[in-house]
Amino acid sequence: MQARSVETSYTRSKIHPQKFALYISFGSILMMFAGFTSAYIVKQSGGNWLEFELPSLFYYNALVVIASSITLHLGFRAFMRNAVTRYRLMVALTFVLGLTFIFVQYSAWMEMMRELEIFLQTNASGGFIYVITGVHVAHVLGGISALSVLLTYALTQKHRTTPTRKLRYELIAHYWHFVGFLWLYLLAFFTLVG
Amino acid sequence: MADIDITTEALEHGHDHHDDHHDHESDKYRSSFISHYIFSLDHKMIAKQYLITGIFWAIIGGLMSLVFRLQLGFPEENFSWLKPILGKWITVNGEGMGSLDPEFYYALVTMHGTIMVFFVLTAGLSGTFSNLLIPLQIGARDMASGLLNMISYWLFFLSGVVMFASLFLNTGPFSGGWTAYPPLSALPQAMSGSKAGMTLWTISLVIFVASVLLGGINYITTVINLRTKGMSFWRMPLTVWAFLVTAVLGLLSFPVLVSAFVLMIFDRSLQTSFYLSEIFINGQALDHVGGSPILYQHLFWFLGHPEVYIIIVPGFGMVSEIISVNSRKPIFGYKAMVLSILAIAFLAFIVWAHHMFMSGVNPFLTNFFVIFTLIIAVPSAVKVFNWIATLYKGNIRFTNGMLFAVGFVSLFISGGLTGIWLGNSALDIQLHDTYFVVAHFHIVMGVAAFFGMFAGIYHWFPRMFGRFMNSTLGKVHFWGTMIGSYMIFWPMHYTGLAGVPRRYYRFDNFDSFAQFASLNEFITIAAILTFAVQLLFVINFFYSIFRGKKQTELNPWNATTLEWTAPIHAGHGNWPGPIPQVHRWAYDYSKGDRDFIPQTEPLNDWELEEEHNH
Numbered sequence: 001m002q003a004r005s006v007e008t009s010y011t012r013s014k015i016h017p018q019k020f021a022l023y024i025s026f027g028s029i030l031m032m033f034a035g036f037t038s039a040y041i042v043k044q045s046g047g048n049w050l051e052f053e054l055p056s057l058f059y060y061n062a063l064v065v066i067a068s069s070i071t072l073h074l075g076f077r078a079f080m081r082n083a084v085t086r087y088r089l090m091v092a093l094t095f096v097l098g099l100t101f102i103f104v105q106y107s108a109w110m111e112m113m114r115e116l117e118i119f120l121q122t123n124a125s126g127g128f129i130y131v132i133t134g135v136h137v138a139h140v141l142g143g144i145s146a147l148s149v150l151l152t153y154a155l156t157q158k159h160r161t162t163p164t165r166k167l168r169y170e171l172i173a174h175y176w177h178f179v180g181f182l183w184l185y186l187l188a189f190f191t192l193v194g
Numbered sequence: 195m196a197d198i199d200i201t202t203e204a205l206e207h208g209h210d211h212h213d214d215h216h217d218h219e220s221d222k223y224r225s226s227f228i229s230h231y232i233f234s235l236d237h238k239m240i241a242k243q244y245l246i247t248g249i250f251w252a253i254i255g256g257l258m259s260l261v262f263r264l265q266l267g268f269p270e271e272n273f274s275w276l277k278p279i280l281g282k283w284i285t286v287n288g289e290g291m292g293s294l295d296p297e298f299y300y301a302l303v304t305m306h307g308t309i310m311v312f313f314v315l316t317a318g319l320s321g322t323f324s325n326l327l328i329p330l331q332i333g334a335r336d337m338a339s340g341l342l343n344m345i346s347y348w349l350f351f352l353s354g355v356v357m358f359a360s361l362f363l364n365t366g367p368f369s370g371g372w373t374a375y376p377p378l379s380a381l382p383q384a385m386s387g388s389k390a391g392m393t394l395w396t397i398s399l400v401i402f403v404a405s406v407l408l409g410g411i412n413y414i415t416t417v418i419n420l421r422t423k424g425m426s427f428w429r430m431p432l433t434v435w436a437f438l439v440t441a442v443l444g445l446l447s448f449p450v451l452v453s454a455f456v457l458m459i460f461d462r463s464l465q466t467s468f469y470l471s472e473i474f475i476n477g478q479a480l481d482h483v484g485g486s487p488i489l490y491q492h493l494f495w496f497l498g499h500p501e502v503y504i505i506i507v508p509g510f511g512m513v514s515e516i517i518s519v520n521s522r523k524p525i526f527g528y529k530a531m532v533l534s535i536l537a538i539a540f541l542a543f544i545v546w547a548h549h550m551f552m553s554g555v556n557p558f559l560t561n562f563f564v565i566f567t568l569i570i571a572v573p574s575a576v577k578v579f580n581w582i583a584t585l586y587k588g589n590i591r592f593t594n595g596m597l598f599a600v601g602f603v604s605l606f607i608s609g610g611l612t613g614i615w616l617g618n619s620a621l622d623i624q625l626h627d628t629y630f631v632v633a634h635f636h637i638v639m640g641v642a643a644f645f646g647m648f649a650g651i652y653h654w655f656p657r658m659f660g661r662f663m664n665s666t667l668g669k670v671h672f673w674g675t676m677i678g679s680y681m682i683f684w685p686m687h688y689t690g691l692a693g694v695p696r697r698y699y700r701f702d703n704f705d706s707f708a709q710f711a712s713l714n715e716f717i718t719i720a721a722i723l724t725f726a727v728q729l730l731f732v733i734n735f736f737y738s739i740f741r742g743k744k745q746t747e748l749n750p751w752n753a754t755t756l757e758w759t760a761p762i763h764a765g766h767g768n769w770p771g772p773i774p775q776v777h778r779w780a781y782d783y784s785k786g787d788r789d790f791i792p793q794t795e796p797l798n799d800w801e802l803e804e805e806h807n808h
Contacts, residue, residue: 017338021415028407028449035453035496039489043468048484120466124484127466131456 022171026178029139033132033182037189040128044193050123052116054190057108058133061101062187065180068097072173079169084159091147091154094176098144101183105137129190136182143179146172233348235340236766240347241326242658245651247351248318249732254358255309256725258302265294267718269700283366296699300369301387303697305361307372308395312402313357315505315643316444317350323508323650324413324437326658330757331431333422333774335767338415342408349405353398360394368395371697373494376469376487380461383475392462396455403448410441417441422756424776428532429793431755431780432525435532436511439539440504446543447500454493461485491553495546502639503542506606509646510535510577513599515780516653517581519753520596521588522789524781527580534573541570551619552626560619567617574610578603589784593751594668595653601676602645608680609638612687627697630690633683641679648675651735656750660762661742667734671727678724685713754792755780 043049075090109130112118118126150172153165234240261280264273274292277284283298325343329336337343360367369387370378374395382389417438421430457468461482469490470482510531518525525531547555547563581603590596612634615621625631648671655663689710694701701707701714749758756776760768774794778801782791786800797805 015419017415017419020419021338021342021411024411024414024445025407028411028445031446032449032453035450035493036456039453039457039468039493042489042492043486046486046489048471120460120464121481124466124468127460127468131460131466135456 016167018167018171019174022174029178029182032135033186036128036132036135037186037193040132040189041193043124043128048124050118050125051194052118052126054129055108055111055116057104057111058187058190061104061108062184064097064101064104065183068094068101069177069180071097072176076169076173080161080166082159082161087159088154091151095144095147095151098140098147098176101140102137102144105133109133132186136179136186139179139182143172143176146175233344235336235344237325237329237337237340237343238658238764238768240343241322243347244317244321244325244350245658247347247354248314248322248647249735251309251313251318251354252728253732255306255314256728258306258309260722260725261294262299262302262306263718263721265299265699266701267715269702297369297386298366299699300371300385300697301367301391304369304371304387305357305367308357308368308399310640311372311501311505312399313350313354315640315647316406316501317402319643319647320437320440320444320504320508321347321350321409322647323433323512323654324409324441326654327433327757328413328416328437329420330657330760330768331434331755331780332417332420332425333756333776334416334420335769335773337412338420339412342412346405346408346412349401349408353401353405356394356398356401360391360398363390363394365389365391367391373491373498374458375494376458376461376485376490377473380458380469381473381475381480382462396459400452400455403452406444406448410445413437413441414445422773422776425793428529429776429779431511432514432528432531432535433508433511436507436509436514436535439535440507443500443504443507443539443542447497447504450493451497454490454497457493458490488550488553488555491550492546495549496543498549499546500539500542502635503538505643506639506646507535507539509602509643509649512646512650512653513581513602514584515755516595516599516649517584517603518781518783519653519751520591520593520599521584522591522783523584523588524783524785525580526583526586527576528779528781530576531580534576537573538570541566541573545570548617548619548622551622557619564617564619568614570617571610571614574606578607578610593652594663594665594672595649597669597672598645598649598652601672602642602649604676605637605642605645605679609634609636609642613638624693625690627695628690629686629694629696632696633686633690636683636686637679641675641683645675648672648731653751654757655738655742656745656762657757659739659742660745661738662745662750663738663742664734667730671731671734674727674730675724678720678727681720682717682724685717689713749792752790754778754782754790756793759792759794 071090072094075087075094078084078087078090112126112129118129120127120130150169153168157165229235231239234243261276264271272291273284273294274286274290276294277286277292280294280298283295284292285295286292325337328334357367365386367387368374368379368391369385370392374392378384379388379392382392417430417434457466460466461469465481467482467485469487470480470485471487473480473482514525514531545563545567547560548567551560551563585600612630616625616631616634652663652668655661689707692706692710694707694710702711745762748762751758756774759774761770764770776793777796778791778793780793782793783789785791
């Protein structure tokens with residue numbers, strides 16, 4: 001797969017085009033969730049809205065998200081300083097935390113169904129929670145598959161800090177921080193808007 | 195990631211990829227038919243793929259409109275001759291009278307709208323020209339990511355395959371209108387088109403959105419990051435500005451459509467009640483309680499309104515460029531042109547509810563939307579004024595591209611003015627969902643956007659294929675289309691003012707609308723003739739690819755912009771040598787004693803002095 005594309009030798013800004021493209025796609029993803037949360041507000045103000053308390057697992061998962069971003073960042077620092085063992089450990093830890101996040105979200109849905117008896121069809125208020133958290137989990141799964149790539153490289157390749165690898169790490173890490181941030185935003189939204 | 199951003203040294207050192215012997219693997223890879231014509235990473239080839247796919251869909255969408263126009267113009271006529279094509283959708287009674295199935299009439303209207311809006315005027319238009327012109331006009335070797343660009347086209351192709359397959363379903367394609375309002379769209383039992391047809395429609399459009407987003411991310415990244423030395427924002431041709439803004443609009447509005455669809459899918463398949471409430475079908479009460487169909491309308495039109503600008507803004511850019519080149523004058527008010535595009539794009543996001551004045555939206559809320567809608571007239575008028583001012587006292591060359599560009603301005607004025615009528619919520623009480631609306635949007639974004647596309651095709655055809663399209667056929671095409679489309683859509687204003695509703699299957703059994711029977715016949719005949727003229731274009735297009743007059747000079751229109759500095763049959767990478775550098779803006783026409791000064795030419799002494807004195 002050599003030379004599949006032709007890069008312009010002159011780039012304008014310091015930021016790598018792929019990183020820039022990633023940031024633009026964040027805007028797109030944000031707009032989708034903005035669409036959901038606006039719909040939530042509009043529907044809520046329209047009445048027939050069942051209020052209930054969010055499962056506490058959602059809040060615990062905020063801690064998981066923050067922890068995973070920290071480990072991924074520590075992993076990057078270790079990567080840059082060639083602290084190989086630490087770097088591998090941190091990436092693996094992040095990967096595990098990512099899986100934990102999915103598992104906890106799943107448990108939270110189960111809790112909503114078993115204990116609160118809020119099902120997908122019960123009321124739009126619960127429906128929105130399932131749909132929005134579900135779409136978010138889909139984006140986290142995307143992040144986890146990216147992390148698995150990172151993890152595979154970390155464990156199988158002889159360690160070197162090349163620009164390509166640094167870029168790969170940064171792209172994946174920024175996406176991961178973004179979906180984590182997204183969860184914090186959604187949680188704050190659910191809590192404040194109710 | 196590593197494998198897609200490798201600089202080919204060969205290109206930097208003056209080799210075309212055809213004689214690139216440095217890298218065997220890449221040479222082999224590139225010379226294969228599949229990588230060159232099918233899974234191409236070259237933005238120029240992807241542009242052609244978009245264009246030809248768009249032409250295919252335009253023919254399908256156009257033919258559909260002819261079928262339903264036949265029904266509207268000649269409701270008493272025998273249509274059994276259509277049976278070989280439409281099969282069971284033509285029902286033949288005992289006396290041999292064939293008539294169009296009413297359900298299929300709605301399917302045709304729905305598909306015509308969906309195909310034209312998304313496949314032709316979004317993908318076919320901005321997919322083609324953003325791909326072709328962004329890298330060539332800003333001085334880049336390709337898009338930021340050729341791979342994403344290729345995936346973007348193939349997702350578009352795939353969404354087309356899914357939509358095309360839905361045409362052949364036993365229950366028919368989706369038939370609830372291109373806006374897919376619930377409950378009709380959300381309940382499979384509502385009508386036969388809402389069954390598998392709607393499922394495929396949704397799948398197709400979700401894939402389509404993915405394609406638009408990947409394309410858009412690429413366009414924006416390319417414009418912002420890969421401009422050549424000297425190509426500052428204020429030196430960019432207006433085309434590039436227009437494509438940039440179009441991509442931003444798409445990136446911000448299409449995701450919201452996905453949100454709307456996700457909720458719709460849950461309502462359809464998993465019995466939720468986001469959009470549905472208290473509905474009876476065949477005397478049976480459904481379980482759905484508490485949903486709001488208006489919610490879908492808000493989400494849909496949050497995309498839907500920016501979408502009309504996604505369709506028309508590329509036209510703005512190309513028309514500005516073509517008018518300036520062929521008037522041999524700098525574009526009048528360059529910065530005003532840019533700012534007005536930005537203003538229109540901004541306003542596009544805060545006027546969506548003007549599609550919903552009659553949907554039961556709070557009338558106090560509509561005031562807000564009326565005002566912002568009417569404000570759009572201001573930047574639009576700025577653009578029109580500037581186009582006319584550019585033409586004024588110009589040394590005009592009536593090339594085919596130029597004819598269509600001027601036609602665009604005419605259509606944009608006549609369609610835009612009726613927009614001011616419709617933007618008033620009080621007038622909309624009478625005009626909503628009538629043929630007045632049909633006339634308005636077809637002229638201002640349908641036909642006008644097509645004119646922008648035609649202008650672009652005629653003007654940049656040599657850039658795409660190294661040949662010219664036949665000019666005489668082109669002139670026939672222009673006049674036929676110009677006169678024809680006014681003949682189709684102008685009378686609709688009158689029927690609309692009289693209250694004739696759109697989407698109806700036939701009118702002869704309404705006392706108040708039967709009087710328009712002969713007008714409807716007239717419109718149908720005009721539509722058939724106009725479509726026939728489009729076939730001339732299609733023939734001209736494909737004939738000229740192979741047999742058209744060869745392009746002999748590098749810069750046939752004497753334009754200033756960079757796309758004409760690349761070789762006629764440029765390989766992947768566009769410029770065999772180093773990328774040209776830019777020293778001036780894109781509109782130095784008739785400056786001093788020079789007819790035009792290319793962007794690559796450094797400022798001369800007196801220009802430097804002038805700049806200094808500023």
